[in-house]
Amino acid sequence: MTTDAVSRTAGSSDDSLLDLARALDAADPLAVHLDAFAEAPGVGAYLDGNSLGRPVRDVPERLASFAREDWGTRLIRSWDEQWMALPMELGDRIGRVALGAAPGQTVVADSTSVLIYKLMRAALAGPATGRTELVIETGNFPTDRFLAEGVAAETGATIRWLEPDPVHGVQVADVAAVVSERTALVSLSHVDYRSGALADMRGITAIVHDAGALMMWDLCHSAGVVPMQLDAWGVDMAVGCTYKYLNGGPGSPAFAYLRSAHQGVLRQPIQGWWSAADIFAMGPEYVPAGDIRQLLSGTPPVTSMLAMQAMLDLLEEATVDAVRDKSLSLTDLAVRASDEVLAPLGVRLLSPRDGAVRGGHVTIGHPDFRAVTQTLWAAGIIPDFRFPDGIRLGLSPLSTSHVETVTGVLAVRDALESHVG
Template sequence: MTLTLDDAVALDQKDPLARFREEFLRAEDPVAYLDGNSLGRPPLRTLQRVEEVLRREWGERLIRSWEDGWLDLPEQVGDRLAAACLGAAPGQTVIAESTSVNLFKVVNAGCDLRPDRDEIVATDTDFPTDRYLVESVAAARGMTVRWLRPDVVEGVTDAQLREVLSERTALVLLSHVDYRSGVLLDLPAVTALVHEVGALAIWDLCHSAGVVPVALDEAGADLAVGCTYKYLNAGPGAPAFLYVAQRHLGAARQPITGWWSSADRFAMGPTYEPDPSIRAMLSGTAYVPGIAAVDASVSLVAEAGIDTIREKAVALTETCVELADAWLAPHGFVVASPRDPSRRGGHVTVRGPRAREVAAAMYEAKVIPDFRNPDMIRLGLSPLTTSYAELWTAMDVTRRIVEGL
């Protein structure tokens, strides 16, 4: 029997994360928000923290706030984020710049760590930034990109990787969760496979940080990046994070050698000497309000617990798949995400006829999904903010739309 609205309400009443919905700024509009995998809702504590930075720390303390604590924010908040959801020990993660800039840094650093190798492995279906940056770094260095083309639902397979990995492979860049279908890769297994040929594993965690437990240290990952405005709810354009495994610190070099990555920021010396710590991956002056926003938002994930968040993500996506099968499949829509919840991140994708029109009609009905070309409607289910009743209502509205086409 298909889940009813009463069933969804009952699930909300038993939800251990239900109280966190009150931690977020909410409004009457929209009816349902299913795009938290692109931009999360604003946490109240984040708004308060940013106001405190602007009004008191900047407004009253002025430049003295750098010595009061701003100088160390990139590393301190990086450590808190790493502890909350990356499975990484202190001293390996910083908050800095955007995902694109950080990807540029780690791809170049990875190439330098394997100077005798001339190939990069990536997927030609990955998020555009990843593909564009790999292509430009390879071109600048005279390297070759070995492109994989994984199935949208199956994702990268061991067999596909083994076909392209060799002693020429410097690094492999993959997204932990595919931005299209939500397929979740086995990070430890893939990392081990990459290491068999002596290459480095670089992970894009944009669609997994804050919704899927990540064990970077335990898996032996080499480098990683990710954004903070999706499941981490730090706000539009919030600074990204960058991880370098302890064993690579000191040797890893990045190309944007600004003063914040130097061994002594205030020496103003004639030559650049990189800091031996994770600070070597920084560049210019830290954007304090943005990092403060990350700090406040990450505290919510730490309080809720990443394992509890994952449990609800699985339950929400299972519910979404069930309702899509019952209500949308009869009208030609199919679930374009893995059926196995252990291989699925925090969103479900459906494909079907006139999907762009359906997504537009959902917007008109104040149900906010995310559309991706050519025919994918992504339903992002953020465990801290999405209720079962909200999901049920969104799917019910969508059912009525497809029935009317």
């Protein structure tokens, strides 16, 4: 095929994909929410919402109002008037909007790492006498793996490492093959941070319970984009961040879910004054609260809880089920565009092709993608790179359009051609 013929074919494919994207945007019931997010001058496509969500447009005014009124006028009185209850109230809201969790089981507190440690450590020191094994996968996010190794060292537990398929992630059969009467805790990610593979939360949790063990889920890449039913599916504990699909801003605090049956039974190890039964007693010994407040330690980061509330307003209005529908539409389109314009250049699909078992991002691979990512960022096209050679296309449904998705994929093609040409 001549160079002119290749150019004509590429142009035709580009037009077809963009026409399809425009039609999907025109029919998108959630398109009305696109203008709710702040503009980023010079950014042609933001494809990293699975790592850091865009700010909602009214966040600056929310922050200013907080400084003027709640803090600036009410001063310390705001603790009694609203801030003392905020970690639990905000947790209940996240539970209702995104997790399928009844009130009193979710709290907003520390970082993801600290909350995973608290729950993992509590589970390994729990009442499961003779259960000394912690099951986790070798490809889980580094924090989860590092914490598991640390907790195992503290408690004398043994880690059983799962080695699932790198694209399709942990399957029910993988878990069933390793759990036993020795298993204390299984800790897995709902959505794989690399491939986007979506685990069968309900099926895996059931297998773990059949073995008499506890199940903990990392929800960082699923909360706010994938519907779930933590209560109905019997999940014991879960942790998720709020700066991805919940758009809480860089470093916004994480949330933890602890099933009501375990509250007052499991005991978290960081015994701060905020988790004491009587927080102002200042007594000589620690007596933990018997409810979800037992997962707190120090003074909550109130200011850092503000931005996510704007996103929860949008998510509650849109519903997480509708967000999932659009997520599938966006990621299906990204896969199709990748097949048409990137696969001929040697780009590999590193995510499940079936949307039913894929979360909110699509990962593609090529040996030149580290350099390509730098080129894209310089041009205002922002995906993210994951070692060794993957680009993640993170498509946050309320803030990302179909046209933006195709624009990003075409930009990857152009940047790749400039590197290999």
